[in-house]
Amino acid sequence: MGWQLIRLYAILVYGFMFLPVAVVVLLSFNDSQFGAFPMTGFSLRWFEALWNNDAIMRAFRTSIMLGLLTAVISTTLGVLASLALVRYSIPGRNLITTMLIAPILVPEVVLAVALLLFLNFLGIGKSFTLLLFGHVIFTLPFVILVVQARLVGIRRDVEEAALSLGASPRQTFFSITLPLLMPAVAAGALFAFTISFDDITGTLFWKPGGVETVPTQIFAMLRHSISPEINALGTVMIVLTVGLPLLGAALARRMAMKRGG
Incomplete structure (x- = not known):
């Protein structure tokens, strides 16, 4: 039971650390100009905008x-x-x-x-x-x-x-x-x-x-x-x-x- 709690705590800590990173990656493919959920569609337009900046x-x-x-x-x-x-x-x-x-x-x-x-x-x-x-x-x-x-x-x-x-x-x-x-x-x-x-x-x-x-x-x-x-x-x-x-x-x-x- 103790090891299960430690494993759960470790998962929560890592989730707290890396969830914002996952959100940034996910929103970079969002077709909308506003970073919000739900996403309006999948697009590479912002990577193209980077290339042209x-x-x-x-x-x-x-x-x-x-x-x-x-x-x-x-x-x-x-x-x-x-x-x-x-x-x-x-x-x-x-x-x-x-x-x-x-x-x-x-x-x-x-x-x-x-x-x-x-x-x-x-x-x-x-x-x-x-x-x-x-x-x-x-x-x-x-x-x-x-x-x-x-x-x-x-x-x-x-x-x-x-x-x-x-x-x-x-x-x-x-x-x-x-x-x-x-x-x-x-x-x-x-x-x-x-x-x-x-x-x-x-x-x-x-x-x-x-x-x-x-x-x-x-x-x-x-x-x-x-x-x-x-x-x-x-x-x-x-x-x-x-x-x-x-x-x-x-x-x-x-x-x-x-x-x-």
Whole structure:
């Protein structure tokens, strides 16, 4: 009886959390301009309106470019940092690890304000570079944690065997270590892209004037009115932010199974 009550309570909690998301997705296909039930019909007109909205498409291009740059930089730095922290004895390694993952422990709004005040103190204004820098700081810990967890499981003697057979450290990395790390690298890159694409708190503090990402564009649209286009845009965001991590997990599992086989 006790477990049944706990199961019922869990179902109610999850229903309370995800029912509004389901309503947004459902209303994005509503033919009526007013988001209300019962629905007047099924239509894709609001997704077509998104495609023809220059402001939204410009925000999509900005978010995709920002997410890709963040993923590339965070993944590169995360792999290098993980190799240094796991494979080599560095003085103050525990302190360095704590500092690298500290952005996860600090509330994002505090991190956003702190970085903005620090750069203003240095006389550096808001720019796309600042926005990219902030996203890299926020996503780098996730990449490091994922890559480190995979790197610890890779046997060192495999790399030592390649070195003993005459391979250089660079050849060993690209021929042995990186292929074994690839599932974690791909997962970390997708995590970085998804987090960057979905971020709004830090972006509101760091973005320059005239630059909008998809989350900030939704926030700006909500200030004026609740348009059916917002429901369609929310559906696209849900598909991207949920589908990409699931796709990344599936690819990482498949790649790991191939390596194991």
